Each structure stands twice: as structure tokens, then as C-alpha cells.
Amino acid sequence: MRAAVLHGPDDLRVEEVEEPAGDVLVEVRAATACGTDRKMLRHGHRILGGYPARFGHETAGVRADTGERVLVGDSVACGACAPCLAGRAAICRAPTWVLGGFAERIAAPAAALHAIPDGLDFAGAAMAEPLAACVHAAGRGTDAADVAVLGGGTIGLMLARLLVLEGRDVLVCDRHAERRAQAEAFGARSAPELGERDLVFEAVGRVEAWEQAVAAARPGGTVVFVGGCPSGSAVRLDTGPLHYDEIDLRGAFHHTRAEVDRALALLAAGDVDWRALAGDVVGLEDLAAALRAPAAGEARKLVVEPGP
Numbered sequence: 001m002r003a004a005v006l007h008g009p010d011d012l013r014v015e016e017v018e019e020p021a022g023d024v025l026v027e028v029r030a031a032t033a034c035g036t037d038r039k040m041l042r043h044g045h046r047i048l049g050g051y052p053a054r055f056g057h058e059t060a061g062v063r064a065d066t067g068e069r070v071l072v073g074d075s076v077a078c079g080a081c082a083p084c085l086a087g088r089a090a091i092c093r094a095p096t097w098v099l100g101g102f103a104e105r106i107a108a109p110a111a112a113l114h115a116i117p118d119g120l121d122f123a124g125a126a127m128a129e130p131l132a133a134c135v136h137a138a139g140r141g142t143d144a145a146d147v148a149v150l151g152g153g154t155i156g157l158m159l160a161r162l163l164v165l166e167g168r169d170v171l172v173c174d175r176h177a178e179r180r181a182q183a184e185a186f187g188a189r190s191a192p193e194l195g196e197r198d199l200v201f202e203a204v205g206r207v208e209a210w211e212q213a214v215a216a217a218r219p220g221g222t223v224v225f226v227g228g229c230p231s232g233s234a235v236r237l238d239t240g241p242l243h244y245d246e247i248d249l250r251g252a253f254h255h256t257r258a259e260v261d262r263a264l265a266l267l268a269a270g271d272v273d274w275r276a277l278a279g280d281v282v283g284l285e286d287l288a289a290a291l292r293a294p295a296a297g298e299a300r301k302l303v304v305e306p307g308p
């Protein structure tokens with residue numbers, strides 16, 4: 001079968017590879033891409049486990065054994081570490097990562113699979129992975145009514161939509177007018193600059209944005225960091241507001257199995273319009289060029305259809 005294989009930084013080749021081995025074989029119908037895939041292409045990633053490596057972690061397809069339509073979750077929590085035992089599987093210390101969606105087939109443990117609700121397309125189902133991370137991030141916040149999301153990329157927009165569905169007043173901040181228009185189509189308000197809010201989500205993944213998010217929190221407010229910065233990044237924090245204004249700072253990482261199922265249900269119900277976030281559809285041959293292309297205009301996810 002054919003697969004996109006990373007051989008080193010920025011060295012992506014589409015090659016004939018052996019059938020993947022694992023519990024359940026899934027024929028990939030659609031795999032969506034995100035910023036993490038761009039990072040993996042350019043710089044590698046700790047979860048790739050060395051080269052050569054397969055990647056693609058937002059994957060939907062059909063079980064080869066039963067014909068069932070499934071989302072291939074990108075990880076299975078160990079169930080035994082301290083966070084897992086404390087009900088926080090998103091930060092499991094020893095997850096099994098399931099990568100390799102940019103290929104004709106992927107093998108996955110049965111525990112990674114989720115049934116796709118009827119009526120939801122494969123590309124929409126693949127987006128349940130990032131949406132689940134947003135469900136998780138929303139849960140890391142408070143119930144404040146007055147919320148800002150810094151960053152109108154696909155994660156920021158999905159997160160804003162979830163908060164709008166909860167009846168909150170959501171402001172999405174992004175420099176790009178196209179993304180502000182997308183935020184408004186999702187029921188949020190938008191602005192190029194961040195004002196003060198009770199709850200601020202950072203969804204950019206840059207040091208400057210982390211610092212801006214903290215500066216925008218009102219006294220007694222909460223900041224949730226959703227965007228991952230390059231490893232080793234350090235942010236500068238003014239201790240004054242943290243101390244005297246009791247600003248709460250929280251990270252949000254990944255998701256749990258239940259959050260993936262919640263995301264699938266939201267997508268199937270049309271509560272989150274995945275088509276408004278779907279971008280170009282490419283095959284494996286065009287994947288590298290598409291991942292390298294600079295992001296411009298609207299925030300949309302690349303859809304990879306690896307089939308022959």
C-alpha cells in the first residue's frame with residue numbers, strides 16, 4: 001500500500017510500504033491536517049519516535065474486517081498511571097499514539113476506534129479529533145459568561161463555536177479579517193485586538209500570544225492555554241496580577257475518549273459546521289506541498305484522501 005513517510009526534517013516521500021500491523025486494519029477515507037502535522041513535517045516531533053515515521057492523526061475510514069465506519073482516535077490512554085487513575089486521561093503518562101493516517105490503510109488498537117454517527121462524512125468525522133481537544137479546553141475553563149478566544153485558526157474557531165453553543169458572549173481576536181468573518185458566522189463577535197475578559201483562551205501557540213492572554217484577564221479571571229508553543233519556550237509573567245488579582249492560569253492538552261465521542265455527536269448534529277472549516281482536498285502526492293503552503297485568508301483544514 002502507499003503511505004506518506006517522513007524520512008527526516010522536511011523530507012516527506014510517498015512510497016510503497018508493507019501493510020501496517022496491528023489489531024484492526026482501517027482503510028483511510030479522509031485524514032485532515034493541522035498545525036501539528038506541519039510541525040512534524042518541518043521539525044519532527046517527540047511522539048513520532050524517530051525516522052522513518054508515518055504521521056497523520058485525524059483519521060477516518062472503514063474497518064477492513066467489519067465494514068464499520070470509524071474515526072481512528074490518535075491515542076489510547078494507559079489507564080494505569082496517576083493521571084489516568086485520577087480521571088485525567090488527556091495527560092496520560094504512557095499513551096499509545098496511533099499515527100499514520102496519511103496512508104491508504106492504518107492499523108489501530110480496537111480501543112482507539114469510535115463509530116462514526118450516520119450522516120457524518122469521513123472528512124467531518126476526522127475533525128472530531130481537533131474538536132475533541134476544544135471540548136476538553138472548554139472544560140478547563142470556568143463558567144464565565146464573558147469570554148475571549150485569542151486566535152481565529154481552526155482550533156480557535158471550533159472552541160469559539162462550542163462556547164457560543166453554551167450561550168456565552170464570545171469574542172474572537174485575530175488580525176485576519178477573513179477569520180473574523182468566520183468567527184461571526186459561528187455566532188461569536190470578533191475584533192483585531194483583545195480587550196479585558198473574565199475567561200481568556202489562548203489558541204495561537206506563540207509566546208507573545210500567551211503573554212497577551214494573561215494580560216487580558218480581569219481580576220479573578222482565568223486563562224486557558226490551548227496552543228502549544230515550540231518546546232523549550234518560556235513566557236514572561238508579571239507577578240503582580242497573578243498575586244494581587246488572583247489570575248488562574250491553566251493548560252489544556254489533548255482529550256479523553258468521551259470527549260472524542262462528544263465531538264462526533266456535535267459534528268453529526270450540525271452544531272459545529274465542519275464544512276465551514278474544510279479546505280482543499282488533496283491526495284498523498286500533493287500532501288507535502290500543501291503542508292508547506294503558507295496559511296492565508298480563511299482558517300481551513302487540509303483534507304487528505306489517500307485512496308487509490
Ligand SMILES: [Zn+2]
Nearest residue numbers: 034036058130
Ligand atoms: Zn491535529
Ligand SMILES: [Zn+2]
Nearest residue numbers: 078081084092
Ligand atoms: Zn495513563
